[in-house]
Amino acid sequence: MKLDAIDRKLLNMAQSNFPIVARPYKELGHRLGISEEQVIERLQRLKDEDYIRRLGGIFDSRKLGYKGTLCGIKVPAHRIDEVAAVVNSYPGITHNYLREGEYNMWFTVLANSPDKVKKILEEISEKTGITDILNLPSERVFKVLVNFELDEV
Amino acid sequence: MLTKLEKNIIKELQKGLPLVPQPFAHLGEKLGLTEKELLEIIDQLMEKGYMKRMGAALRHHRVGFVANAMVVWQVPEDMVEEVGNKLAAHPEVTHCYQRKTYPHWKYNFYTMIHRQSREECYDLAEELSRLVGIKEYKLLFSTKELKKSSMAYFADEK
Numbered sequence: 001m002k003l004d005a006i007d008r009k010l011l012n013m014a015q016s017n018f019p020i021v022a023r024p025y026k027e028l029g030h031r032l033g034i035s036e037e038q039v040i041e042r043l044q045r046l047k048d049e050d051y052i053r054r055l056g057g058i059f060d061s062r063k064l065g066y067k068g069t070l071c072g073i074k075v076p077a078h079r080i081d082e083v084a085a086v087v088n089s090y091p092g093i094t095h096n097y098l099r100e101g102e103y104n105m106w107f108t109v110l111a112n113s114p115d116k117v118k119k120i121l122e123e124i125s126e127k128t129g130i131t132d133i134l135n136l137p138s139e140r141v142f143k144v145l146v147n148f149e150l151d152e153v
Numbered sequence: 154m155l156t157k158l159e160k161n162i163i164k165e166l167q168k169g170l171p172l173v174p175q176p177f178a179h180l181g182e183k184l185g186l187t188e189k190e191l192l193e194i195i196d197q198l199m200e201k202g203y204m205k206r207m208g209a210a211l212r213h214h215r216v217g218f219v220a221n222a223m224v225v226w227q228v229p230e231d232m233v234e235e236v237g238n239k240l241a242a243h244p245e246v247t248h249c250y251q252r253k254t255y256p257h258w259k260y261n262f263y264t265m266i267h268r269q270s271r272e273e274c275y276d277l278a279e280e281l282s283r284l285v286g287i288k289e290y291k292l293l294f295s296t297k298e299l300k301k302s303s304m305a306y307f308a309d310e311k
Contacts, residue, residue, distance in 0.1 A: 014209035022188055040172045054210045054303050057166030063203050064306055088300045096300035099293040110304050142249040143241035
């Protein structure tokens with residue numbers, strides 16, 4: 001499926017300018033010149049086809065009392081799947097990417113106390129035997145705004 | 154402190170907004186609230202900064218941003234404020250953090266960039282480098298997404 005101009009506009013609006021009102025899809029439809037029903041159908045299709053990962057509230061994890069960190073580890077090529085299975089098994093690990101470089105597996109850890117973050121990292125070390133974990137807690141957050149502006153032409 | 158009701162609302166909104174004409178009335182019913190009451194509490198959660206916004210999180214690969222790089226920087230301590238603000242102000246930078254360093258890992262700044270090709274990522278990093286006057290940086294391109302999910306806040310609280 002290809003995105004048409006209305007899909008693109010809708011995705012841009014749904015990311016950055018979603019109305020918090022009783023009939024949000026009607027409001028989006030009004031802005032796009034389509035019906036409420038058509039907005040719902042399009043959003044459903046965009047979700048089904050995995051363009052939209054989630055449509056919901058976006059929260060400030062620190063304000064909610066969660067502590068987070070970014071970690072990098074060195075995983076030999078033949079152990080990637082096995083180590084990823086251990087790392088990914090924790091709900092607080094929301095992002096995990098293979099990247100180029102000496103430290104090749106990078107993941108984020110989020111938990112509701114520093115002790116829990118520490119415990120998760122200790123368990124990963126124990127289960128995988130990888131002890132060299134580059135643990136990079138944030139000292140300051142300058143920006144988190146994940147918005148992908150799509151060309152609307 | 155968040156009340157139990159507020160936490161339950163956050164849990165629901167984190168799971169997602171149903172695709173029905175009156176999604177807040179629908180969620181309100183689950184939570185024992187009227188549509189109006191729920192909308193009011195959501196406004197308060199936004200005002201207090203717990204909720205940043207409502208909206209869609211996209212699969213960036215699916216919408217054409219196939220190249221993504223974590224650009225790591227070595228920023229001298231006395232330039233942190235200025236560099237952080239400049240990088241954060243750039244529309245193409247989605248994340249900008251100052252992080253802990255180690256003797257064997259001196260990068261203290263982390264920015265994420267997403268573009269349509271590797272070349273575009275290199276060009277953007279170079280542009281950012283000129284903008285902030287920092288030459289010590291490198292791009293760590295992602296080669297595979299192993300996990301990308303949304304946090305389930307308060308999942309272990311009944």
